[in-house]
Amino acid sequence: MAKVETQGLEKYFGEVKAVDGVDIASREGEFLVLLGPSGCGKTTLLRMIAGLEKPSAGDILIGGEAVTHLPPRARGVAMVFQSYALYPHMTIYKNIAFPLKAVSMPKDDIDRKVRWAASMFGIERLLRRKPRELSGGERQRVALARALVREPNVFLLDEPLSNLDAKLRTSAREELHRFQKDVEITTIYVTHDQIEAMGMGDRIAVMNQGKVHQLGSPKEVYSDPSDTFVAGFLGSPPMNLIKTEDRIIGFRPECFLPRELLGGSGDLESFTVEVSRVEDLGSDRLVYGRLEKRFGHHQVVANLPTSFTHYSIETGGTYDFAVPRKDVKFFDVESGLRAEPIPL
Amino acid sequence: MVEEKKGVKWIFLKFAHFGTLAIFAFFASLPFLWMLITTFKQDADLYNRANNPFIFNMAPTLSHIEYLFTETQFVQWLINTAFVGVLVVAITLVLAIPAGYSLVRLGGRWGEAIGIGIFLTYLIAPTILFIPMSRVVATVGLQDSLWSLVLVFPSFTIPFAIWLLMGFFKAIPPDLEEAAMIDGYSRFGAFIRMVLPISTSGILTVVIFSFTLVVQEYIYTLTFVTAASKYTVSVGVPTFLVHGDVYNWGGLMAGCLIASLPIAIVYNFFVDRFIGGLTMGAVKG
Known part of the structure; x- marks a missing residue:
């Protein structure tokens, strides 16, 4: 568990300002949603927190410690990608064990932890399969198990439900939310889907054009929008x-x-x-x-x-x-x- | 009636399908068939124009193979070819894999242009390059040595391999390496554990292609190597089996057949991956 904080974070891609002076701070164990239309900079912000993009300016703190210049592996974060990014040449067991092997954990401990993470998501029976033999929902669970297995300080989730069909998405949403409340790990969740954001987030940061327009509880951002963008973006019809x-x-x-x-x-x-x-x-x-x-x-x-x-x-x-x-x-x-x- | 019509159409389509395949297969295998028959044909049989050239009109013979192995240094040439081939393939992989990967992932806007630039160097014919190259070989003192070939051959295998591998690396989602980097590895670690295992078919394609290019290379070997004991198959066989205008066709064909067999066998083991590799390179490259 750790707080994530960004201070004056900026990111340019050439002339384009993708993230424009973002100051947000999560609370411990919070489910914080970054919500906004495509191209608003929410994924870039998440990738900077993960260490996959270098900020043009500003600082990132995890657990009070500046991690801006640390590589992704040293930040104690785990990430679930939109594509799940399961390693196609490895079995599910090896996929989940992969982060543990990186820290040279003893084999017995790896086995115990892989089975624990798999049981958290009910995927024990899939351990010998390869990712291509799995359905979308199963892949998503494997990705979550792989993220969970090394008990990170922060979970970063980049639209993990967007590849699921509508029916599955509803149950996955509920499952994910319950799981986050169980493990109480600070989670930053990127989505453009306001139903996901409203349904799961403890707080929502509504973003547009690289800026955070409002950070507040789902009720606050919906009923008490800070500006016309937030008012027009949330709600259907808005x-x-x-x-x-x-x-x-x-x-x-x-x-x-x-x-x-x-x-x-x-x-x-x-x-x-x-x-x-x-x-x-x-x-x-x-x-x-x-x-x-x-x-x-x-x-x-x-x-x-x-x-x-x-x-x-x-x-x-x-x-x-x-x-x-x-x-x-x-x-x-x-x-x-x-x-x-x-x-x- | 409908079913019968369907049946006739189905048979016709299958016939057309396999008929077309058979024509292509025959066309592609004819040189090998010719090579195989000629290798075991007596000269008297081969040179008699009244004979059917596709069958053995006289008893088959091993005399050409015997000649090749006893009267020439064919075995040494095979060893030389394998020696140069293995080293060149190794050098190609060591240099082309990191180069191709860096150009795709780290080259930014210029990566693609540089990749194409590198590939263009492959298009310069050895017939133009062998003169400056011979100066290089002389300067480093490698005349009449197999090492001159080990030095020069990568100049055409590497550009081709980089271009081919770029297509492969481009097809690998960056998410996979990024996931590995978050899971605890450096970029290099992610490259070794994630990119290389996924690119096996691309690497295999490079191995087979580079080795084939080495085996068929003629002009550099002819220029840089003078001693017969240091020839590769592609130079040794035509040099020693063509005496003036007398062609020892049986021996020539036997030499070609034996040299091409290992590649053909390796190729057949990996044909699926190889084709997958080629088409991926073609589409994404």
């Missing part, structure tokens, strides 16, 4: 962002409901919506439409849960919608950062 003269106002589609469904509950902001399309997704109903003129006929989307199926909405109709005042977020027009609320 937060409605409406540009006015003084502020950008944002509200989540699921907080944006027909006024009469919200009843007289508290302080509400009302909008008139001309509905252009209704999508019934089974579990939810998405209502697309335009706001009234004072909001520049801005496109918005509302997400009505199934419990409101009785409420009929027709394409082409005009309806009164509202958002509880506490759920409306205000952002600065220039910087996109959170700003003081103003009356609408």
